[in-house]
Amino acid sequence: MKKEFLLIPGPTPIPHEVAQAMSTEMFNHRGARFKALLDQLTASLKEVFQTEGRLFILTASGTGAMEAGIVNFLSPGQHVISLVNGAFGDRLAKIAEAYGIVVERLEAEWGRPLDYAALGDLLQKDRDGRIKAITVVHNESSTGMMNDVEAISRLRGGHPALLIVDAISSMGAVDIPVDRWNIDVCLTGSQKALMLPPGLALISVREKAWETAAQAGAPRFYFSLHKAQEFLEKGQTPFTPALSQMVAMQKGLELYFAEGREQCYARHRRMAGAARAAARALGLELLVDDRYASMTVTAFKKPERIDVAELRAAMRGRFGVEIAGGQGKLSGQTFRFGHLGAVSEMDVILGVAALEMALKSLGYPLDLGSGVKAAQEVIMAGPQG
């Protein structure tokens, strides 16, 4: 028997109940049953996003919501500041560029904090309102780092630029109060903290952004949120949606709220803490400083004589544990644990145990169990239950 464990940043494992719900029969997406489902999901998702604004469910990968978050709110020739310190920040910038938007990149080294002071300066000097939006990734799963969206929102102050936030790999797992932080557009995917298979993307829109959208000139059809709004008013989506994922989402959200938002955040904090403590105990370097550590993805720098592909193959082949390699320019230099969604502290321990054995088998010197012990201590120190 070969059992497999998924510790990648997504798709994440799904609970049995969600998997079972995926096998739903089909029904009319223009009928009463669908309307009730859509209304219920939309209301629950607003609680996850902590927003009283608009919320739309799109049939697409998370990147579809990233595109929707750009093309509905901007026009070709307009300027945006794209904050980039990882692969997904770069992707948001590239989407904007693909649509003829002028992107002013404010870059930091991947895995290092953004230059918030420089952002503040740029905004303060922009007296004629050149900058129409700021794009940022809340949780860079490519580096295992969180950017400080609350600080960015505060720095923006009264500047009219929209704040467009990709929270694909953190929404639901980390406290992101969309309304309180005044995030104009916020988006995520189904295959992360919400414990669903990929195929749905979610996007919230606050009123200021909605008003902007009416004037935005980037071309769009499939990702038009005005079309989505028009149909939402009838309890429908403009195009035939991924019905199975929507039925399963009902179950996923039920499980999510049964755990409780705060408890879910705490679980993710404990998992991140456990992974990081294990790294330190094993003498592994973490890519990201504790102050900016992601709660859902932990990136380890590879030890000197270890090959990442070999390490992953050893973990997968002998122990059935799938972890992620480095992404983009970090390929070959880092490896990553995803610990989000239907992943428990015990999965992290199991991952650390496999990592220890794989590293040891590849000649890296370590005491078996020392990483596990460090992880256990973090888990036992945190709030229980």
Add this chain to the structure above:
Amino acid sequence: MKKEFLLIPGPTPIPHEVAQAMSTEMFNHRGARFKALLDQLTASLKEVFQTEGRLFILTASGTGAMEAGIVNFLSPGQHVISLVNGAFGDRLAKIAEAYGIVVERLEAEWGRPLDYAALGDLLQKDRDGRIKAITVVHNESSTGMMNDVEAISRLRGGHPALLIVDAISSMGAVDIPVDRWNIDVCLTGSQKALMLPPGLALISVREKAWETAAQAGAPRFYFSLHKAQEFLEKGQTPFTPALSQMVAMQKGLELYFAEGREQCYARHRRMAGAARAAARALGLELLVDDRYASMTVTAFKKPERIDVAELRAAMRGRFGVEIAGGQGKLSGQTFRFGHLGAVSEMDVILGVAALEMALKSLGYPLDLGSGVKAAQEVIMAGPQG
């Protein structure tokens, strides 16, 4: 016990085996298991499309593939001829317009044949190659009509315009030999003849179109087929795909090829024939002439004193049979049976029986069983098995 029967143009019912496959566990979409799956699906889908060209699987509703079929092959300011005689022909035109493409509409009344002679004239007079593409819907599910894509391809002759065909509600159920008919771009969705839940869209591209795509200037990111190609070469998709639908598609295609392509086409012909014979026996007018009849959707004109919403409510409420109303400008004037995918002749008979009882209960004069008998006769006359 209230049992429900789905006779709408999609989503169509799914076989139990497909539903079960939807509850797959998650796995790495950047790993060996996914590569094997993607390679196998791509090869099988090329058989469905009867093409040796390229084929891409997108995570989106069918409309996403329509958008991909426009934005990858055209530039703003270029001219296309959009053939429009239904809601989806109109949608293709609107997508092109949304991207700044100049659409020359060649319209016919909804449910009436296109003016092929006028198309021939337009192409013949276009000596400077103004027209870059022709868009057409093969099977207008909005009217239950098929357009003659083979004739359009023949009329095009040596004109360089691309032929872009929406076969969302017919691919797999009707013989559409993409290569033989020289269809440059052809697209469909998962929730139709392929017997899967919605959430995947499929698009084929022949070499001439692929070469054009490199120069095409419409903005695109999520629907970029070049990105899809780049990742397909690694056995991946650019963005996290709808894994569950892809696993289920393996099962759906297995069932599809177990029936056999020709047998599947014949079953759809018998179902359309049965629905139409029933209509005639019941004195109901069909929207579309037999010569242009769709094999997957049949549209009935509503009898004079019958209200479509009431008729549908009666069929749904008392007999559990869900049919579709009229679409777009035909709303309130027609009702439609969808008979595609995992629908058998017996489902059509059941639908006709429910229709008879519902019509009779609403005061429409008919002999119970007369429509069913006509349907039975068609089914028994066709090739069996």
